[in-house]
Amino acid sequence: MTELTRLTIAEARDALRKGETTSLEITEACLGAIEGAGALNAFVHNTPEIARDQAKAADERQQGRDEALAMNGIPLGIKDLFCTKGVPSQAASRILEGFKPEYESTVTQQLFDAGSVMLGKLNMDEFAMGSSNETSVYGDVVNPWKVDGRALTPGGSSGGSASAVAADLCLAATGTDTGGSIRQPAAFVGITGLKPTYGRVSRWGVVAFASSLDQAGPMCKSVRDCAIMLGAMAGHDPKDSTSADLAVPDFEAALTGDIRGKKIGIPKEYRMEGMPPEIEALWADGAAMLRDAGAEIVDISLPHTKYALPAYYVIAPAEASSNLARYDGVKYGHRAQMAQGDGITEMYEKTRAEGFGAEVQRRVMIGTYVLSAGFYDAYYNRARRVRALIKKDFEDVFAQGVDAILTPATPSAAFGLGEMADADPVQMYLNDVFTVTVNLAGLPGISVPAGLDKQGLPLGLQLIGRPWEEGDLLNTAYSLESAAGFVEKPAKWW
Amino acid sequence: MLDLTFEPPKPKVIQGAQSDWELVIGLEVHAQVSSKAKLFSGASTAFGAEPNSNVAFVDSAMPGMLPVINEFCVAQAVRTGLGLKAEINLTSAFDRKNYFYPDLPQGYQISQLYHPIVGEGEVLVEMGPGVARLVRIERIHLEQDAGKSIHDMDPAMSFVDLNRTGVALMEIVSRPDIRGPEEAAAYVVKLRQILRYLGTCDGNMQNGNLRADVNVSICQPGAYERYQETQDFSHLGTRCEIKNMNSMRFIQQAIEHEARRQIAIVEGGGKVDQETRLYDPDKGETRSMRSKEEAHDYRYFPCPDLLPLEIEQGWVDDIAADLPELPDAKKARLMELGLTDYDASVLTAEKEDADYFEEVAAGRDAKLSANWVINELFGRLKQDEKSTAESPITAAQLGGIVDLIKAETISGKIAKDLFEIVYTEGGDPAQVVEERGMKQVTDTGAIEAALDEIIAANPAQVEKAKVNPKLAGWFVGQVMKATGGKANPKAVNQLVAQKLNG
Numbered sequence: 001m002t003e004l005t006r007l008t009i010a011e012a013r014d015a016l017r018k019g020e021t022t023s024l025e026i027t028e029a030c031l032g033a034i035e036g037a038g039a040l041n042a043f044v045h046n047t048p049e050i051a052r053d054q055a056k057a058a059d060e061r062q063q064g065r066d067e068a069l070a071m072n073g074i075p076l077g078i079k080d081l082f083c084t085k086g087v088p089s090q091a092a093s094r095i096l097e098g099f100k101p102e103y104e105s106t107v108t109q110q111l112f113d114a115g116s117v118m119l120g121k122l123n124m125d126e127f128a129m130g131s132s133n134e135t136s137v138y139g140d141v142v143n144p145w146k147v148d149g150r151a152l153t154p155g156g157s158s159g160g161s162a163s164a165v166a167a168d169l170c171l172a173a174t175g176t177d178t179g180g181s182i183r184q185p186a187a188f189v190g191i192t193g194l195k196p197t198y199g200r201v202s203r204w205g206v207v208a209f210a211s212s213l214d215q216a217g218p219m220c221k222s223v224r225d226c227a228i229m230l231g232a233m234a235g236h237d238p239k240d241s242t243s244a245d246l247a248v249p250d251f252e253a254a255l256t257g258d259i260r261g262k263k264i265g266i267p268k269e270y271r272m273e274g275m276p277p278e279i280e281a282l283w284a285d286g287a288a289m290l291r292d293a294g295a296e297i298v299d300i301s302l303p304h305t306k307y308a309l310p311a312y313y314v315i316a317p318a319e320a321s322s323n324l325a326r327y328d329g330v331k332y333g334h335r336a337q338m339a340q341g342d343g344i345t346e347m348y349e350k351t352r353a354e355g356f357g358a359e360v361q362r363r364v365m366i367g368t369y370v371l372s373a374g375f376y377d378a379y380y381n382r383a384r385r386v387r388a389l390i391k392k393d394f395e396d397v398f399a400q401g402v403d404a405i406l407t408p409a410t411p412s413a414a415f416g417l418g419e420m421a422d423a424d425p426v427q428m429y430l431n432d433v434f435t436v437t438v439n440l441a442g443l444p445g446i447s448v449p450a451g452l453d454k455q456g457l458p459l460g461l462q463l464i465g466r467p468w469e470e471g472d473l474l475n476t477a478y479s480l481e482s483a484a485g486f487v488e489k490p491a492k493w494w
Numbered sequence: 495m496l497d498l499t500f501e502p503p504k505p506k507v508i509q510g511a512q513s514d515w516e517l518v519i520g521l522e523v524h525a526q527v528s529s530k531a532k533l534f535s536g537a538s539t540a541f542g543a544e545p546n547s548n549v550a551f552v553d554s555a556m557p558g559m560l561p562v563i564n565e566f567c568v569a570q571a572v573r574t575g576l577g578l579k580a581e582i583n584l585t586s587a588f589d590r591k592n593y594f595y596p597d598l599p600q601g602y603q604i605s606q607l608y609h610p611i612v613g614e615g616e617v618l619v620e621m622g623p624g625v626a627r628l629v630r631i632e633r634i635h636l637e638q639d640a641g642k643s644i645h646d647m648d649p650a651m652s653f654v655d656l657n658r659t660g661v662a663l664m665e666i667v668s669r670p671d672i673r674g675p676e677e678a679a680a681y682v683v684k685l686r687q688i689l690r691y692l693g694t695c696d697g698n699m700q701n702g703n704l705r706a707d708v709n710v711s712i713c714q715p716g717a718y719e720r721y722q723e724t725q726d727f728s729h730l731g732t733r734c735e736i737k738n739m740n741s742m743r744f745i746q747q748a749i750e751h752e753a754r755r756q757i758a759i760v761e762g763g764g765k766v767d768q769e770t771r772l773y774d775p776d777k778g779e780t781r782s783m784r785s786k787e788e789a790h791d792y793r794y795f796p797c798p799d800l801l802p803l804e805i806e807q808g809w810v811d812d813i814a815a816d817l818p819e820l821p822d823a824k825k826a827r828l829m830e831l832g833l834t835d836y837d838a839s840v841l842t843a844e845k846e847d848a849d850y851f852e853e854v855a856a857g858r859d860a861k862l863s864a865n866w867v868i869n870e871l872f873g874r875l876k877q878d879e880k881s882t883a884e885s886p887i888t889a890a891q892l893g894g895i896v897d898l899i900k901a902e903t904i905s906g907k908i909a910k911d912l913f914e915i916v917y918t919e920g921g922d923p924a925q926v927v928e929e930r931g932m933k934q935v936t937d938t939g940a941i942e943a944a945l946d947e948i949i950a951a952n953p954a955q956v957e958k959a960k961v962n963p964k965l966a967g968w969f970v971g972q973v974m975k976a977t978g979g980k981a982n983p984k985a986v987n988q989l990v991a992q993k994l995n996g
Contacts, residue, residue, distance in 0.1 A: 083557060083558045089557070091557070096557065099557070101556065103551055103556070105558060203558070203560065204559070207558050208557075208558060208799075210798070211799050239560060240562075241560065241563065241799060241801055242798075242799065318795060319795075321592075322590050322592050322793070322795070324601075325592060325601020326555040326599060328596075328601060330596045331554055331599055332556070368793065371592070371793035371794075376793075376795070
């Protein structure tokens with residue numbers, strides 16, 4: 001048990017149940033690892049006191065009875081987008097400077113209720129807007145994977161979560177996914193990340209980016225861990241009107257590995273111009289693995305795919321421009337110094353100019369523009385119609401009997417930090433090209449590490465499932481995971 | 495059944511320097527929903543609480559907080575719609591109206607622009623017997639109220655009170671069917687009456703629980719009729735909206751002033767600008783708040799935190815079945831009982847008055863009951879500045895007095911004394927009459943004895959009365975005096991006539 005931090009949730013759970021270790025031991029190991037991983041810049045607020053208290057309580061529970069809670073004693077990292085009571089929760093933005101909520105998000109509360117331990121808050125792109133974790137007020141997160149000594153992005157927006165799990169600073173982490181923010185970073189660091197069906201996990205207490213797209217999910221070291229952790233995160237929440245009133249099945253029990261007779265669709269529209277051959281090859285390998293496991297591979301068409309990215313970059317900023325209006329310097333967070341004679345307008349302007357970074361400002365301005373009189377129909381309403389068509393594309397395919405859809409998770413492996421600094425922002429947005437359709441359609445999607453590129457960087461494949469069928473999706477992912485046998489870890493340099 | 499035959503009132507005509515002008519008026523009434531909790535949070539709506547004490551996390555727009563619709567407020571809106579004979583939309587949706595202001599913590603108001611919960615309805619506004627205006631309701635939607643900014647507590651700072659933030663409002667939008675200041679005020683009075691009958695808004699205008707935005711334009715005689723035929727607004731003048739009026743008197747004054755202002759502009763060769771204005775009652779003028787160019791671009795879009803609001807017809811039917819009798823129906827019913835239009839209007843103006851009256855009149859003479867409620871009780875309460883709910887005399891007590899009058903146990907005059915006793919001291923009227931010997935003397939023997947005494951003592955008067963029958967009244971008065979007013983006047987009259995002519 002020398003490498004406690006490397007344990008998966010399932011392994012730790014079993015070891016704890018057998019009494020081979022204690023939560024406090026694992027927690028201390030993680031706290032030590034975090035301590036030594038400053039170079040990754042993954043954790044931004046450490047909560048060792050909370051962690052130790054929760055670990056001790058978990059250990060007491062473990063001794064008290066045979067059947068422990070699902071996540072008893074498991075140390076987690078929590079993305080800074082989740083409001084955690086009494087703990088800084090800033091969405092990695094200056095505008096929420098000093099903000100400590102007086103409430104606990106439903107997701108973190110449920111994780112605590114399931115016995116989890118919180119190690120601290122994780123870095124991310126500001127307000128979850130970004131694909132490289134370069135927009136955070138806390139600075140860039142660094143990917144534990146390196147090539148030629150180059151610092152790479154862990155992806156975004158859940159970059160801190162990805163980096164922390166990949167570097168074994170915690171057993172698993174929460175993420176949120178609005179356009180790919182769980183799946184893309186998971187792929188960039190070689191871990192597994194699941195975006196559940198929209199409405200499966202409560203949004204209450206999660207700082208909103210784009211309310212109709214945001215969904216929290218687990219970022220873990222294995223498919224099994226995603227199943228365990230999703231079970232703890234999911235469930236109907238009367239405090240979130242968009243939360244579905246559905247029972248939460250035992251996702252772990254769905255992991256039989258048997259996918260014989262399942263129909264897996266390969267969408268031709270995802271074969272993009274200029275896609276790196278390695279990604280193509282990985283995709284083909286993934287399909288072959290699933291076929292070998294007994295699934296039927298079919299070519300499918302999702303004809304409106306090419307309109308997804310533009311529609312997403314209208315809808316998400318539109319909602320964001322409204323959701324972020326509350327950060328005005330009046331009630332909490334940052335307020336700019338006022339000059340003599342400044343009125344409320346100056347207070348808003350200065351506060352928001354200082355408090356929001358460039359990417360957030362860009363999206364707020366795009367969103368304001370697409371909702372403004374005279375442009376609403378041309379942009380926002382049109383994007384909504386596109387969204388409906390994209391949703392229908394998936395419904396049609398599922399109606400034809402397809403059980404899951406296999407695509408690459410990202411169009412490339414992790415790129416260098418700062419590499420896109422001078423690029424057109426749209427180049428950055430292209431990172432989401434394979435993932436945004438899933439958010440627009442509200443479907444579950446999972447990113448599974450499936451191999452390394454020739455530079456030795458991890459690559460992921462995405463599986464998209466039917467709505468509310470996370471169990472089935474996880475089982476297909478489990479089969480892919482077993483076949484791919486991805487076990488590589490980044491060499492420790494930090 | 496309710497008699498709906500009425501003539502529309504004549505539109506108000508204002509004489510300009512060059513020609514006559516008519517007014518076209520439409521109102522948006524904001525009515526605070528009577529509900530203990532806010533539209534999207536469990537926070538209290540109690541008026542007058544410590545600043546910022548009735549505020550839930552979602553009301554102060556804390557990060558990650560989400561709205562959850564209060565079903566009772568939805569029921570109240572449906573009830574209101576049914577009371578205004580309006581269509582109920584089984585599917586409606588909430589939109590965000592975006593603008594920045596410190597008393598709007600979210601930076602948007604959740605409202606219903608595209609799909610309101612209530613569609614077209616109507617309000618009958620009576621302007622006199624047989625004269626009424628049928629005002630069409632365009633829609634009613636649910637929305638959140640804003641908080642309160644306080645600018646006069648400190649020279650350098652402003653303060654914000656979020657107690658009102660998120661309280662449910664119904665915005666009741668009329669068509670431009672109102673044709674004068676008096677009609678506009680009467681419309682608000684009627685709307686308020688209906689809402690209070692329904693129990694969906696307390697109508698307290700002083701606290702701002704009912705306030706109106708008034709849209710006013712002017713047109714040449716005949717133009718409105720062309721608009722009515724075509725529903726083409728180009729026949730009408732450019733409208734101005736006067737915001738936030740919370741008194742009937744100010745509504746009338748503001749419309750009058752605004753119409754005259756517009757007439758002066760048009761007759762001077764100018765053009766009325768579409769804009770939002772405020773009425774200053776001290777100066778008796780409206781002034782510009784913001785022009786069309788300065789108007790906010792509210793960037794309405796569907797609120798992604800809320801699913802479309804779906805309600806079931808069965809639920810609506812249940813609410814409809816529980817609807818109280820509304821003012822028009824109640825008034826018609828009272829008139830069928832024999833009350834005059836005026837008495838019926840007075841008694842139905844406030845639901846509590848009507849309820850009181852109905853309790854008094856139950857099983858009794860309606861007209862007599864109405865007289866006693868309106869003339870004696872209301873007069874007395876007004877003198878004491880008391881409401882009907884605060885009346886020291888209950889409907890049962892007043893009914894008891896009416897019974898004593900009807901049974902001729904007491905005379906009308908004694909009844910007034912009895913009323914005053916019961917009003918100030920309480921007690922069962924019949925018992926009071928018994929204990930204090932206030933019973934009317936109907937025993938002709940006793941009356942005759944008194945009369946004989948008076949005749950014997952006044953022979954000269956008797957002689958005169960035989961010549962001039964008008965003097966009989968003098969003998970009646972003397973008998974009443976002798977019996978302490980308790981003699982039955984009818985019996986006295988008869989006996990006096992008999993004796994003098996006999």
